[in-house]
Amino acid sequence: MLKSKRQYHFGEKIHLVRERRKATLKEVALAAGVSESLVSQIERNKVSPSVDTLLSIAEALDIDLEYLFKDHKKNTILNIMHADDTDFLSLDKVLYRHFASIDERNIKIEALSLEIKPGGEKGKIEYGHPGFEIGIIIEGSCKILYGTEEYLLNEGDSVSFSSDIPHILKNNSSSILKAIWIITPPRIFK
Amino acid sequence: MLKSKRQYHFGEKIHLVRERRKATLKEVALAAGVSESLVSQIERNKVSPSVDTLLSIAEALDIDLEYLFKDHKKNTILNIMHADDTDFLSLDKVLYRHFASIDERNIKIEALSLEIKPGGEKGKIEYGHPGFEIGIIIEGSCKILYGTEEYLLNEGDSVSFSSDIPHILKNNSSSILKAIWIITPPRIFK
DNA sequence: AACAATACTAAAGCTCCTTAAGTATGTATA
DNA sequence: TATACATACTTAAGGAGCTTTAGTATTGTT
Numbered sequence A, B: 001m002l003k004s005k006r007q008y009h010f011g012e013k014i015h016l017v018r019e020r021r022k023a024t025l026k027e028v029a030l031a032a033g034v035s036e037s038l039v040s041q042i043e044r045n046k047v048s049p050s051v052d053t054l055l056s057i058a059e060a061l062d063i064d065l066e067y068l069f070k071d072h073k074k075n076t077i078l079n080i081m082h083a084d085d086t087d088f089l090s091l092d093k094v095l096y097r098h099f100a101s102i103d104e105r106n107i108k109i110e111a112l113s114l115e116i117k118p119g120g121e122k123g124k125i126e127y128g129h130p131g132f133e134i135g136i137i138i139e140g141s142c143k144i145l146y147g148t149e150e151y152l153l154n155e156g157d158s159v160s161f162s163s164d165i166p167h168i169l170k171n172n173s174s175s176i177l178k179a180i181w182i183i184t185p186p187r188i189f190k
Numbered sequence C: 001a002a003c004a005a006t007a008c009t010a011a012a013g014c015t016c017c018t019t020a021a022g023t024a025t026g027t028a029t030a
Numbered sequence D: 001t002a003t004a005c006a007t008a009c010t011t012a013a014g015g016a017g018c019t020t021t022a023g024t025a026t027t028g029t030t
Helices: A011-020 A025-032 A036-043 A051-060 A065-069 B011-021 B025-032 B036-043 B051-060 B065-069
Strands: A079-081 A088-091 A094-104 A107-116 A132-139 A142-146 A149-153 A158-162 A167-170 A177-184 B079-081 B088-091 B094-104 B107-116 B132-139 B142-146 B149-153 B158-162 B167-170 B177-184
Touching: A011 A036, A025 A036, A025 A051, A036 A051, A051 A065, A051 B051, A065 B065, A107 B132, A107 B177, A132 B107, A177 B107, B011 B036, B025 B036, B025 B051, B036 B051, B051 B065
Parallel strands: none
Antiparallel strands: A079 B158, A088 A094, A094 A107, A107 A177, A132 A158, A132 A177, A142 A149, A142 A167, A158 B079, B088 B094, B094 B107, B107 B177, B132 B158, B132 B177, B142 B149, B142 B167
C-alpha cells in the first residue's frame, strides 16, 4: 500500500491568523491545550492533525471553521457603490436597493436598503429560510410578525432574528418606511 | 498520564447520514479510502479520527461540514432594541450606537449606527484588524482612506472592504455624518 | 445447513503528539 | 567584546492512539 497523500492542509491559514493576532506558538499551544511543538509542525504541514487538535487550535485562535475548510482566494479590496448606480429591484410596493456585500471566508453578508410604501409588506408568513437578519428602521414605522408574535418598530429601532421562523414586515402606516436590512446568507440578490 | 478527554464527537451524525443514504460501512470506507473497521469505530466514538479521515468520510457521504461542526442548539429568537435604550459609546466627535448583532453558528455580525461630527474621524491608519466591514452613508458625506487610497462617499453611497488593511473614515465637511456600519467579527462592543 | 452480507472486535503497525534538547535572534550586564 | 539570559521557533526520539489487517458475531437468504 502506498503512503497516503495528505489532502488537506491548514498550516498556512493557521500561521497567517496567528501572525495577525500577534500570538506566539506558546500562547496558542497553551490556549489549545497542546504542545508548542505540535502547533509548529501543523503550521508547516509536517503532520495532519487530529480533529480534536485542529478544532482546539481553531478555537484558541478564534478561527471560523468554514474559513479553515474552504479554499478561499482572498485579496478582497475596497468596493464602493454610489447611490445612483446601485442595483435595485422593485416589486409591488417594496423597493430593494442592493448595497455592499461580503463574500469572503465563506462569510456571506448582504446589506440592502428597503423602502416599503404604505400598505406594502416584505416576506411570507408561510415559510422561513435558514439564516439570520438584522433590520434597522431609518424612517417611518412598521409591524413585524415573527412566528405567532407581533411587534411594533419605530424610527431608530432595530431588530435581529433567525430567519428560519416565518417572518413578515408590514407597513400599515400612512408614510413610507425606510430601513436598512442585513441578511446572511444573501437571498435576494445572488 | 490520564486519558485525554475527547471534545468532539461525530459518530452519531455520520452514522445517521450513512443510514439515510442506505450505505454500508464497506461502501463508505471504499469511497473514503479508509478501512471499514475505522468507519465503524468512528461511528461508535471509539476513536477521534484525524482530520484527513473525517473530511474524506464527510466527502464520501456528501455531508455538509457545517452540519458536522455546528452545535445545533438553535433557539435564537427575535430580539428588538428600541431607539431610546440602545447602548451607546461617545468619544470625541464620534458617536457609536449599538444596534442588533448576530452571534450564532459562528457567524458574528454587528450592526451599529455611527455619527461623526465635522472634523471627527473613526479608525486608525496605523493598523488594520482581521474581519470585514460594510458601511452605508445615510446622511452627509465623508472621505475614506483605505491603505494608500482615498475615496469620497456621499449620501446613499456604500462601501465594503476587508478590515485588515488600515482604514479611516473622516468627516471633513461642515455637517454631521450619519452612517450605518456593519462589522464582522464585532470589535467595538464585546 | 450452507452461504453471503453486514457489523463489530483484537492485535499489530503507523502517525500523531509530547518531552526534551537544539538553533537562532535579540537584549542586558559587566 | 564577551557573557549571560530571554524569547521564538525547530528538531529528534519515544509514547499514545489512530488505522489496518484479520478474525468473530449476527442476520438474512437459498
